[in-house]
Amino acid sequence: MKTKEEPLIVIATCNDLFNANIIAGKLEAEGINTLIKNCSVTACQSSPYDAVTGEFEVYVLESDKEKAEAILNAD
Numbered sequence: 001m002k003t004k005e006e007p008l009i010v011i012a013t014c015n016d017l018f019n020a021n022i023i024a025g026k027l028e029a030e031g032i033n034t035l036i037k038n039c040s041v042t043a044c045q046s047s048p049y050d051a052v053t054g055e056f057e058v059y060v061l062e063s064d065k066e067k068a069e070a071i072l073n074a075d
Helices: 017-029 062-073
Strands: 008-016 035-038 053-061
Touching (some): 008 017, 008 062, 017 035, 017 053
Antiparallel strands (some): 008 053, 035 053
């Protein structure tokens, strides 16, 4: 039997990978699966000591949207 895949939604957008990973980590710690997508062709790291910058979107399953928003708004 074929089932319909659940859509992903953007829960947060960040200007660097570090902050996207912090958000994803908070959600993952609460049992919410996440996906970080690099949305910038120009995302780059000029040295090993610089943050990876660009535009990064953090996605969750649509069914986890309310729980994820509650977690992120609690801070």
